Amino acid sequence: MGCDMAQCNKTLLEFERLIKDGGKKDWEGTLRTGIDLGTANIVLAVVDEKDRPVAGATFPSTVVRDGIVVDYIGAVRAVTELKAQLERLLGTALDAGACAIPPGILSGNVKAIGNVVESAGFRLTEIVDEPTAAAAVLGITDGAVVDVGGGTTGISILEHGKVIDTSDEPTGGTHMTLVLAGFYGCSTEEAEEMKRDAAQEANVFPIVRPVVEKMASIVKRSLEGYPVDTVYVVGGACCFTQFEEVFEKYLGIPVVKPAAPLLVTPLGIAMNCTE
Ligand SMILES: Nc1ncnc2c1ncn2[C@@H]1O[C@H](COP(=O)(O)OP(=O)(O)OP(=O)(O)O)[C@@H](O)[C@H]1O
Ligand SMILES: [Mg+2]
Numbered sequence: 187m188g189c190d191m192a193q194c195n196k197t198l199l200e201f202e203r204l205i206k207d208g209g210k211k212d213w214e215g216t217l218r219t220g221i222d223l224g225t226a227n228i229v230l231a232v233v234d235e236k237d238r239p240v241a242g243a244t245f246p247s248t249v250v251r252d253g254i255v256v257d258y259i260g261a262v263r264a265v266t267e268l269k270a271q272l273e274r275l276l277g278t279a280l281d282a283g284a285c286a287i288p289p290g291i292l293s294g295n296v297k298a299i300g301n302v303v304e305s306a307g308f309r310l311t312e313i314v315d316e317p318t319a320a321a322a323v324l325g326i327t328d329g330a331v332v333d334v335g336g337g338t339t340g341i342s343i344l345e346h347g348k349v350i351d352t353s354d355e356p357t358g359g360t361h362m363t364l365v366l367a368g369f370y371g372c373s374t375e376e377a378e379e380m381k382r383d384a385a386q387e388a389n390v391f392p393i394v395r396p397v398v399e400k401m402a403s404i405v406k407r408s409l410e411g412y413p414v415d416t417v418y419v420v421g422g423a424c425c426f427t428q429f430e431e432v433f434e435k436y437l438g439i440p441v442v443k444p445a446a447p448l449l450v451t452p453l454g455i456a457m458n459c460t461e
Contacts, residue, residue, distance in 0.1 A: 195445040201239035220456030226336035229452035265306035283308030284459035289352030317342030319454030334423040359423035402436035
């Protein structure tokens with residue numbers, strides 16, 4: 187099944203605006219929250235019964251790395267604060283919450299992530315896997331979802347709505363920052379800022395391009411033997427305008443990047459939160 191990219195992008199841009207402005211939308215029915223504990227960011231997404239984004243909040247964090255909680259107290263504190271912030275904004279308590287795990291994570295770590303969400307005061311309804319969450323937003327049942335986050339590139343292959351294979355390799359946005367810092371002889375903080383500045387893309391992309399090609403080679407290997415006809419890229423590290431072009435050239439199949447690729451997984455977690 188193909189996806190309605192125009193509708194998907196409209197929803198994502200609406201969600202992005204809500205986060206940027208600290209705004210909220212009117213809602214119908216019960217609210218559900220998706221909690222994304224990423225390596226670079228914690229994102230909370232609130233949706234209503236029609237799966238429409240109602241509000242969202244994000245916080246830069248280092249409490250979780252590649253799906254492993256490295257600072258439990260810090261993680262609970264961050265999620266608790268984001269929850270309180272959204273509850274003040276909405277004037278109502280948030281109850282049902284879902285979180286997600288990257289592909290291939292061990293059960294002990296899954297438990298830790300669920301515990302963070304519960305300790306922050308949510309009633310944990312679901313622990314979904316990240317590609318399934320992304321697929322809900324993209325409205326797809328088949329194809330490959332590639333999540334290029336802070337620490338890793340995760341590839342998930344979907345067939346008839348089920349994840350049939352996954353892999354996760356350590357190359358992500360952090361590696362781009364390191365390459366950039368090395369090239370320009372600056373700190374990683376400066377390189378990170380430069381990397382995210384769209385106005386500097388012409389100075390940034392040629393330097394990080396080999397990292398993008400490395401990611402594409404990881405994806406190509408993971409797709410071997412699967413009849414995948416479209417690759418969907420999500421996650422913060424694919425924000426560059428030329429990203430999908432490099433991927434497409436390397437993979438030889440269409441690569442689709444939704445608007446606000448950083449927010450696809452968080453929103454999808456909320457949509458997967460059942461009452
Ligand atoms: N505008 C941008 N341009 C380029 N890179 C960006 C931009 N915004 C964020 N990033 C990078 O995206 C990465 C974070 O992406 P994301 O939030 O998807 O990761 P995460 O979910 O926290 O990490 P992971 O999935 O690896 O656990 C960081 O390396 C960050 O530097
Ligand atoms: Mg992520």
